Amino acid sequence: MSLAKFSVTKRVTISMLVLIIILFGFISFQKLGLDLMPDLEFPVLTISTTYEGAAAEDVEQLVTRPIEQAVSTIKGIDKITSTSSEGLSVVTVTFEWGTNLDFAGQDIRENISRLRHFLPDEIEDPMVIKMDLSQMPILLFGVSGMQNTSELRNYLDQTVGPRIERLNGVASVIVAGGLEREINVYLNKTRMDQYRIGPDAVMASLAASNVNVSSGYVKANHQEYMVRTMGEFKDINTIANTVITSVGGTPIRINDVARVVDTFKENRSYMRINGRDGVVLFITKQSGANTLETVRSIKALLKELGPTLPKDLKFMTVLDQGDMVEKATGNAANSAIVGAVLAILILWLFLRNWRPTLVIALAIPISIITTFIGMHILGYTFNIITIGGFALAVGMLVDNAVVVIENIYRHLELGLHRNDASVKGSDEVGMAITASTLTTIAVFVPLALAGGYAGKIAQPLALTICAGLTASLFVAITIIPMLASVIFKKRTFKKGEESVEAHGGKLYHSFLKLYEGSLRWALNKWYLVSFVTIVLFFLSIFGLKVIGGEFMPEGDDGMGQIRLTLPVGTNIEE
Incomplete structure (x- = not known):
């Protein structure tokens, strides 16, 4: 028994299956996090060492170079870079993609511990830090007020910071700047x-x-x-x-x-917020926590604490990832919704019948909800990459359903009962749409398997599209035949109409005549069409070089920076 025949004869079973898919889809949807970018782990470890009062040259000779030599023997290193400045040594170790950073970090700590006796006694113990995008601040406040920045810093450390850290999803609260x-x-x-x-x-x-x-x-x-x-x-x-x-x-x-x-402590930096001395409050989230929900809970807490805070205490938002996530994902989601609506409208213009249009309108959300389950299994979150995959896949989600519906409709016009038409129409094109879907998925497989940073970025996009296409194929060969056997009915045509094409009206016939005329001209002038195609191909290659490329497009975060380089030795107060 084919899947189409099973779905038509076992409508209750398929209906229950759809309800189960919707239920698990909504559960998966609620568990999916919301972030700006996918959670990426860069193969980079940073070794930071503080050497108070030492000149940059001494830091390089006594700290940086010995650490570089100590870590250079570790396997899997791609490159080592370092920066030595007054009182601070930073050694950045970049590993090959796929390296286990936990083991690599342990090796670095062991090598440094053996070296510790040869380093200056005055330095603080070197810190090995993993580069993790999820540990970047989700909120950054500039805070001003109170008599001096020392009191302000103590108040934030002892009163506001601990309250924020108790919120779900918050990893740490760090106060920077001010007098210590x-x-x-x-x-x-x-x-x-x-x-x-x-x-x-x-x-x-x-x-x-x-x-x-x-x-x-x-x-x-x-x-x-x-x-x-x-x-x-x-x-x-x-x-x-x-x-x-x-x-x-x-x-x-x-x-x-x-x-x-x-x-x-001697001030080596100054922070001013709207012309007043202040400090900066860094807030990071826990790995896997929902960025938007965490930011909203922090803002709600600060609003709740408002009446109890000192009157002159002012919080100014410098960085808000929640707002950036909401805008970016909202725009991508709106694009996906508009694409789905336009796809349904275009289908209605060509089919001019509400029944197949309704089936398509039901198939799209079922396919998307099924994709949520796949995303949850893969451990993805909603971000601009995965939602972009949704927007890109919406048009492809209806392809299989349209092919099956059109063939079912054709058999209805040939006089078959809607049950028989649903089974036969689906079976005839089942292998074709399966092969077509697998071919499309094969196009995205190299992206999912690509290495390096570009591969890590493209993988969620590719696998989200693959999950959506797989869901659309499943819907097309199981749920569509069941819906068609219930909703469709045999068409009756007016005199002179013999098919759905005849019912298409003047718009369809005008488009058909235009297409036929263009096709005949192209077949008669095949040499000219071939020449133009070859010319356009080479022009496109030339245009690709002219346009140029970049790894990531520049975004507008609504912030501006002014950097001034002053002569060496300039006093910080100046």
Whole structure:
């Protein structure tokens, strides 16, 4: 028994199947995330090392080059680039596509740990960072207000930040810029020489005193109590009274040889929001979280907190991925909807009958809903790439259905019962539309299997289209025959009409005459048509070179930047 005959004779079964597909399709739709771009993992690891106060040349010689040599022996590396600036070393390691970055990152950490004893003691431990688009900020606020940026930074860190981090989908909240508290110890060389104390002794005493130490436990009244020795500094007086050593039984404290000042870190950057000093709030989302929903929940929380925030505290949106996602995906979705509506209208103009048009109108959403299931299985999200695949595939989704419906209609006109016409019409073209669909899918398979960054971008587009085409084939050979056997009825024609072509009216006949005339002319002038075709082919190749190309089109995010390069050594206050 063919699929078409099964669908016609088992209408209840097929109807239940359609309901199940719709149910699972809606469940898959709700679980699909919404992002601007697909979740891509670039084969890039960055090693960032901070060396406070060191010149760029020292950073390069003492930190960057040893790290480059240490990681260069790891397998799968494509290239290594580095940047050395004042107080900072950044080594970027690019691996071949397909490299397991978790294993590669572990190898880098092991190599650096073996190198650590040869690096300056003053550097912070190198950080290995994976380049992940999903960890890019989804919201970036410029925040101003309060008396100074130190109070502003502390308020955001202690009050606003923790509330935002508790929201579903939020990974981290980072406050950048502003004044950071710093305790400076200014050594008095004369007094240190007097007591014969070096800077290393001062540093060692501070490091040894600024710790909390576990001291075991004590038993009392059949209970055990954990004991800890609290030594962490609470204020600058504790630091000033820290004992360095003793001379003749007299303790020498920090305040005997130095001056302790509670101040702020030296500013190496300034942030201003609408002319006022401020800080920047970076908010990132968890991997797999819905960007739009996460952004909306953050904005809703800030609106809720509004009455409790200081009156002069102002949030200015600098970057909003939620808005970008909504606009980009909305435009692509609208294009897909308009394409589907236009396809249905064009079919109605040619068929001039509401019954086959209704079947097509039902086939398109069923095919799209079925595609949602495939996207969920593949782990894709809604983004401009996958929705673009939908927009591109909408026209192709109706191709199979149109072929089957036209053949069913033809058999109805030949006098067959609608059940028989549905079965025979579908069976006759079943192999043809299957071969046609598989041929189209084969065109997109190379895109899905392509390597490199371009392949990773094109893969969701190609597989979304393939899933849509597979769904449309399934709908055409199972659901369309069932719908046709229920909705279609034998046509009756007026006198002089013998087929649906005759019912097409003046518009159809005018188009048919124009096509026949053009075809006859082309067949008679085949040499001229061949020559023009060859000329157009070579002109298109020349035009391709003239047009040029780029990897990704430039987008308009509504932001502008002004970069100024000042002479070397220019003071930051200037």
